[in-house]
Amino acid sequence: MSANKEQFVESIRHVHKSLRKKYRAGNDFDRIWKEHSEDDEALNVYAKSMLDLATMVWDEDCDGKHRIKWCLDICREYFREGGLKKILDKDRRRKGHYLDGCDDFHCGPNPFDKHTGTAHEMDPGSSFIVDKKLDLLDVGSCYDPFRKYNEFLTVAVDLKPACKTVYQCDFLKAGVETIADGKTLALIPGDKIQLVTIPAEYFNVVVFSLLLTYIPSPFVRWQMCGKAHRVLKTDGLLLIITPDSSHQNKNAARMKRWKLAIERIGFQRVKYSKDKHLHFMAFRKVPGDFLWDYKQAEYWKNEDLRELHIPQDFHESSDEESEVCWENDDQRRDFVNECLSEMPGFDPS
Structure with a gap:
């Protein structure tokens, strides 16, 4: 380097x-x-x-292109190539077991969820998008890398945009407002628009790429995922990429807690992988009548599952490093x- x-x-x-x-x-x-x-x-x-x-x-x-390609591949597989259909088929089978008197499930909404989704019948084709462009919100976007792909209608936001197609927005402080059905965001790249509100239940995809480690508070990291839940459509995806250069098993317990904490908001993790430097996670926003496992609900009683910790929360190099010879x-x-x-x-x- x-x-x-x-x-x-x-x-x-x-x-x-x-x-x-x-x-x-x-x-x-x-x-x-x-x-x-x-x-x-x-x-x-x-x-x-x-x-x-x-x-x-x-x-x-x-791995810059690798990160973008992973997001692209996940969206194609999930929305275009039958991934979501398989998940919805599984939901229907679980619902059949529940209606037959199975005691292993709790029918949503998630009792700990502060953001209630809209309940709908589990139609395998209801959210299967074949040719429609996907509305994608890229939070903390540096250079708007998704704009060049025809699959997406991209809204890229950052606290301090580095290029003209990224809109200035403090995602932490931005409001969330419901917009009329069928209305779209009328944003023109280059207008230097400051977004102070984000539409509720509007986006098919929200991307947090190398974003959460920027936030110093474990609780606020979790709250950001809660806001992503509010702006996603039901069955939409939250894609999280976070750095970790340790071997796969070193932080496995911490990643399990991330899974449980984020699912507590009203998500279901549908994809996870770890490469040399990064964790890749895809979470689906589940419908209001999703069937939750009772064992998982027991985990949610732990109030600590409202925090997303990173290794640097527990240890930090000394300030004297800069003086090392x-x-x-x-x-x-x-x-x-x-x-x-x-x-x-x-x-x-």
């Missing part, structure tokens, strides 16, 4: 680390986020570093490898 690329990563990592440090010192997330969102100088540096890293490192060298290139390279553990797209081999 060149010095310039290391600089991009260090700029991004510094912002993440600073937010986590401030949050641990006071836990006043609203104040910390307000100060951060009003710091134009820091946001400009962050946006520029993310854009350069995404286009110069992730897309050219590593390396005796040779090997020491420097080992230090960089360790520092980039929260950033995908770096191959230490």
